Amino acid sequence: MSNRSLLHAAFLLALLAILGGREALADRFELIQKRGTLIVGVKSDYPPFGMLDANGKLIGFEPDLAADLARRLGVQLQLVAVSSTNRLQKLEEGAIDVVIATLGDTSQRRQIATLVEPNYYASGVAVVASPNAHLSSWADLRGRKVCATQGAYFNRPMAQRFLLDLQVFNGTRDTKMALRDGRCVAWLYDDTGIVGLLSDPEWTNYETPLPSMMISPWAVAIAASEHESKLERAISDAIADWHRNGWLIETEKRWGIKPSRFLADTHQLWIQTHPDGSPVCARLANGEWAAECRNRSLLTSMDVGGLQHIGLLIKEWTGLNLTIFYDAYDSNLFLTGLWRTLQLIVGCIVGSLVLGCLGALVAEGIPWLRGLVRLSAALGRMTPPLLLIYLIFFGVGHIVVTRYGWTFDGSVIAVFCLSLYTGCAIVDALLEASALLKDQETGLALGWRGLPQALRLAYAPVIAALVNVVKATGMASAIAVPELISASTAIVAEQGNASVMMNVLMITYFLLVMSVVRFFNYLERRLFQHDIR
């Protein structure tokens, strides 16, 4: 290749690079201008920050911010309802331009989206408790059962800081019921959400005795690729303006929200000036806001070392976020879950066998109860175990707690319900086996002596039922028993490593089930060897 053609190639490459660069410059800002519409994702279920009016239109504090942004950009506004779980995903897909949806500003989220500074609002975490809980400081909650809702960013740090025994439920409804039934002393909840909750007449006796903690600023988010773009700059300027002229405080008042300390403080900060009259909060040469006007908690670099460092390196290289190996909290959560699952497995196997054998013995030993046992076993096999768990945990549990003041542990209820279901299958299998035995050997009744023989004959169906109950132990997660599934979903909610955690969960369960099957096969060999001898 001659020098000349080399030069040509270099020139072409440079041209491509410039064209490519121009392509990247044709960014979201221009797209919005061309389209003439700004598409903003807001909440629809978080009054008064984002909610639906009687006509199904999205309104609230955040839609107002969106409207002002669109006005400043000189385009129309289109609002789209998003949820906590899909807001950043929709942003990444490009389905929406901007997210203004009660999004807390955290360093993890900064890795998956561009969070625009300054922050426009802030919320903290508080507890709802009944007045007779007598809480005067956060330290009073140490080691006590506190209900929480899955997916909240503050669950983990609050549990760590105050050593709370967190009971994490799937949704707000379940958490509410658990608190009401006295399954926990307090409910860890977002202080902006508590206001709406306490206005419900059913909750008039409840209070928020402790000051808000972990004040987390909320940020407007745009796609990760929009970092340092024209769009970010425009939004950032708009928010700075809102703080300076007090418009956010006005908007807050308009929606009847209790004045937030954050907005008042931030307003004061943004109108401060240096002695020479220049504003304190101004852009530096690099385009960033002055350090004192930024989210301080995110400026401090994370100190990491040892295992955590290696874990982060693996994450960097492979994208596998194995927090359960390097993060003490996560690994503890997972191991506690594993331990609880093992307990559930043993409890369910023993419980099912005991209930099954007892049922069969009663049916055979007390003739007039035979029909009743058979009928109950048939009915028990036709009751979905999950429904039974709900019925006993929430339904019966609530009546018992209001009448007698007793609460039962979720694990105990789960083991009982699953054992009942499986025990019914075992009763059927044993009775069938004993009928066969009677055919062979007249006069043999299923008593203490006949039971081992019947068990041996019914070995296969009994083991099948026991293996099934092992597989079903995960159902305890539906009532916040901190077993493997609960632990895994809690870690996913915190770390966003769904694929890693779900595979780890699947493999762990697979190995557990396999070990149980192996154990029973071993037992079978031993039993039949004994037979031959």
Place this chain on the structure above:
Amino acid sequence: MTFAEIAHILVVWTPFLADGFLWNILISLVAMAVGTALGAVLARLRLSGRKSLAHMGLAATELTRNIPTFVFLFYLAFLVPVEFEVLGQIYAFPAWLKASLALSVAVVGFVSDNLLVAGQHWRNGNRPAALLFIPSWTMYLVIIVMASSTASVIGVGEIVSRCNVVIAAVSGDEMMVWVYVYAIGYFFGFCFPVNWAMGRVKKRLLARVGGAPTRECGECG
């Protein structure tokens, strides 16, 4: 709360709950269809007479036996996207279908094992014994219908999650118990007649076989 009040509330919500139960049936039927198709393929492999194929069929069956459907439900819910694009067309992947797929794993193992036994009987000319597969399959549908209630944990609007909606909508603590009991009634209402009828069919077939106890699938289910 009087009995009349309770009954009135239950009647008002009956269409909503009944509609939810239809979802349970749909989820279960789809799970049975998918599981039976795949299980039949595995049984065919195991009956093929070729050692390598039979081994493959057995290994796949054992795999499905060790997968807990409840965990698999979460697995699919978390890892399968809500919608995906094929040739520019966007297809939704609804949660109920994920539930069906999760449940179908159990069906695969069941069908593979039972169809294997049935196939062996059929070859030996023992038709009634082979036909025992039909009542067993139908009784397994009942088990799957019960298991379909777990779809509620991934947000499928079947009867159990609708119970929770009803409980949230009507106040009164006793009501909670009645709503759940009423929902259990739906499962009885479906399962009892099916199990009874299939029990009769099984008995008649067994009588034709000659009363000899036939090997039934023990490890699946």
